[in-house]
Amino acid sequence: MAETVLELDDLTVRFHLRRGDLTAVDGASFSIERGQTFGLVGESGSGKSVTAKAIMRLIPAPPGEIPRGRVLFEGSNILDKSDAEMRALRGRRIAMVFQEPMSALNPVFTVCDQISDALRTNLGLSKKEARERVVELLSLVGIPSPQKRLDSYVHEFSGGMRQRVMLAMALSCNPNFLIADEPTTALDVTIQATILELITGMIERLGMSLLFITHNLGVVAHACDRVGVMYASHIVELGDKREIFARPQHPYTVGLLNSIPRLDGQAKYLTPIAGSVCNMMDPPTGCKFHPRCSHAMDVCRREIPRLKEIAPGHLAACHLHDRGTA
Amino acid sequence: MTEIQADKLAELQAVRAPAIGGRLARWRMALGNAWHELRKSRTASIGAVMLVLLFGACIATPWITTYDPIKQNYRERLQPPSEKHLLGTDRMGRDIYTRLLYGGRRLVAIALLAVTFGLSVGIPYGVLSGYFGGKVDTVAMRFIDGLLAFPGLLFYLLVVTLAREWKIEGIANDAVLVFALGFAFMPEVARLSRGTVLAEKQKEYVEASRAVGDGSLSIALRQILPNIISPLIVNATVRLGYVILIVAALSFLGLGTPPPTPDWGSDLAAARDYMETAPLIAAFPGLAICYTVLAFNLFGDGLRDILDPRLAER
Numbered sequence: 001m002a003e004t005v006l007e008l009d010d011l012t013v014r015f016h017l018r019r020g021d022l023t024a025v026d027g028a029s030f031s032i033e034r035g036q037t038f039g040l041v042g043e044s045g046s047g048k049s050v051t052a053k054a055i056m057r058l059i060p061a062p063p064g065e066i067p068r069g070r071v072l073f074e075g076s077n078i079l080d081k082s083d084a085e086m087r088a089l090r091g092r093r094i095a096m097v098f099q100e101p102m103s104a105l106n107p108v109f110t111v112c113d114q115i116s117d118a119l120r121t122n123l124g125l126s127k128k129e130a131r132e133r134v135v136e137l138l139s140l141v142g143i144p145s146p147q148k149r150l151d152s153y154v155h156e157f158s159g160g161m162r163q164r165v166m167l168a169m170a171l172s173c174n175p176n177f178l179i180a181d182e183p184t185t186a187l188d189v190t191i192q193a194t195i196l197e198l199i200t201g202m203i204e205r206l207g208m209s210l211l212f213i214t215h216n217l218g219v220v221a222h223a224c225d226r227v228g229v230m231y232a233s234h235i236v237e238l239g240d241k242r243e244i245f246a247r248p249q250h251p252y253t254v255g256l257l258n259s260i261p262r263l264d265g266q267a268k269y270l271t272p273i274a275g276s277v278c279n280m281m282d283p284p285t286g287c288k289f290h291p292r293c294s295h296a297m298d299v300c301r302r303e304i305p306r307l308k309e310i311a312p313g314h315l316a317a318c319h320l321h322d323r324g325t326a
Numbered sequence: 327m328t329e330i331q332a333d334k335l336a337e338l339q340a341v342r343a344p345a346i347g348g349r350l351a352r353w354r355m356a357l358g359n360a361w362h363e364l365r366k367s368r369t370a371s372i373g374a375v376m377l378v379l380l381f382g383a384c385i386a387t388p389w390i391t392t393y394d395p396i397k398q399n400y401r402e403r404l405q406p407p408s409e410k411h412l413l414g415t416d417r418m419g420r421d422i423y424t425r426l427l428y429g430g431r432r433l434v435a436i437a438l439l440a441v442t443f444g445l446s447v448g449i450p451y452g453v454l455s456g457y458f459g460g461k462v463d464t465v466a467m468r469f470i471d472g473l474l475a476f477p478g479l480l481f482y483l484l485v486v487t488l489a490r491e492w493k494i495e496g497i498a499n500d501a502v503l504v505f506a507l508g509f510a511f512m513p514e515v516a517r518l519s520r521g522t523v524l525a526e527k528q529k530e531y532v533e534a535s536r537a538v539g540d541g542s543l544s545i546a547l548r549q550i551l552p553n554i555i556s557p558l559i560v561n562a563t564v565r566l567g568y569v570i571l572i573v574a575a576l577s578f579l580g581l582g583t584p585p586p587t588p589d590w591g592s593d594l595a596a597a598r599d600y601m602e603t604a605p606l607i608a609a610f611p612g613l614a615i616c617y618t619v620l621a622f623n624l625f626g627d628g629l630r631d632i633l634d635p636r637l638a639e640r
Contacts, residue, residue, distance in 0.1 A: 091539030103530040118538040
């Protein structure tokens with residue numbers, strides 16, 4: 001088995017809000033190996049981005065709190081690190097690509113200033129060295145004639161180009177772990193594919209690991225090795241991409257797959273998942289999915305199902321599997 | 327194949343975007359842009375022209391005046407404007423034109439220094455308070471509230487009286503004035519910058535710079551500050567006019583600089599006794615105060631229109 005880069009163990013993130021407590025991530029556990037791409041899928045508000053931010057320790061506290069769990073990055077717990085140690089880790093070892101490339105780049109600096117800032121603080125390069133490295137990075141992420149674009153401001157780039165700049169910034173200090181938080185969501189479809197290709201290509205070329213957060217199963221199918229499906233703060237299914245797509249075990253995953261339009265014309269109508277996401281301030285008891293689940297049983301209303309191994313490396317959290325019926 | 331096409335398309339787009347040259351060209355362009363932007367607002371352009379004239383006169387004062395602003399000449403008292411004395415002479419026979427220019431020079435310098443002082447203390451104070459938030463912010467802002475509750479004019483009177491009491495004179499007296507004016511401006515700056523930081527720190531680029539390993543101080547002062555500078559510039563410009571008015575008012579009340587020094591406020595006060603016989607002597611310092619305050623206010627207001635993104639149409 002390959003070396004584990006990141007391991008989440010029972011990670012729980014809670015927010016203390018005026019209206020009450022909200023558990024955004026509840027007992028998330030998964031691990032990512034070197035060179036692997038892990039896709040975290042779920043709809044809006046399921047806790048994907050909070051998970052990513054917890055890994056980067058970007059959860060503002062207060063109101064955020066991590067009451068239990070560990071985030072092991074290369075063997076040491078990120079949650080125990082001091083702020084200074086964390087700063088040294090961010091950018092240099094773990095980097096992040098954000099969803100909205102316009103707002104995630106500072107509008108008052110040129111691209112070169114922005115990327116070289118990280119290079120100079122993290123790697124201590126001189127101004128000239130940093131500039132050379134920025135040119136290198138920009139051409140690496142496929143920005144044509146980078147020398148000419150160096151002193152451009154963010155608003156002078158198109159959406160796809162901005163996301164390339166984001167990626168260049170994330171890659172600038174040679175991190176070995178990249179978190180991409182819905183990097184293609186804000187882009188139009190053709191550019192999505194290009195950027196996706198670029199990211200996966202980079203990961204392969206630079207031997208990095210990737211945590212890919214998305215709500216788009218198509219993107220997962222394209223880019224990821226392993227997949228975790230999140231629903232209302234819980235990871236409900238975890239497994240290899242092929243396994244998940246071929247033999248989904250959790251009713252939610254099944255629902256997600258059924259609601260994707262298919263090109264081969266199997267079904268005339270899409271089957272949506274009935275209902276909408278539960279209110280996280282007042283979640284249902286037991287399995288969070290039971291109000292929308294067509295297989296819901298009594299036990300689902302009482303007990304929160306645990307992740308159980310159904311096939312080697314394939315886990316699902318559903319009471320249906322307690323009786324051996326899928 | 328669609329990926330490759332998309333790539334090509336993106337490439338084409340990028341190539342068509344204007345190619346931008348070196349830093350010098352960029353600066354020249356920025357300056358040109360600034361003028362272009364300024365032209366959008368008539369108020370701002372009028373203010374700008376008035377200010378350029380004002381600053382020009384202040385800088386060139388020693389070269390465009392021929393008389394001594396302080397030396398008295400009783401043979402030429404209270405003269406009306408003539409070729410010899412452009413704006414006439416005052417009760418001591420001093421050339422009014424000369425005195426106005428020297429007085430303006432000092433006044434503008436005091437105002438600039440005071441506002442700079444207020445900005446340089448208030449901005450870091452407000453930015454850090456807003457950025458760190460929580461208890462730090464609460465305590466820091468209650469202190470500012472306390473300062474704001476204290477009436478400005480009373481504070482200046484207090485400081486000026488104390489300075490007089492302790493026999494602080496000459497340049498030191500001006501420094502005290504600068505300090506007092508700047509200090510009174512500080513709470514306003516702190517509050518304004520805190521408010522804008524509160525909005526700005528929610529933006530994703532702040533989180534992004536945290537994610538590349540920037541420290542809090544660097545994020546607050548190097549990433550956020552440049553983004554919130556425009557309301558501060560507007561505020562400072564308008565404040566310059568206000569500070570000039572205050573300084574003139576103080577010396578009008580006899581609390582500014584002592585008499586021989588040329589000063590619009592005290593010259594105006596001294597001219598009151600001749601209002602019936604030679605009203606022009608009072609008119610000129612008054613007009614000068616008007617002109618200057620108007621220039622700053624027009625420029626500031628126009629600048630607000632230009633810099634306010636909600637009004638930007640393109």
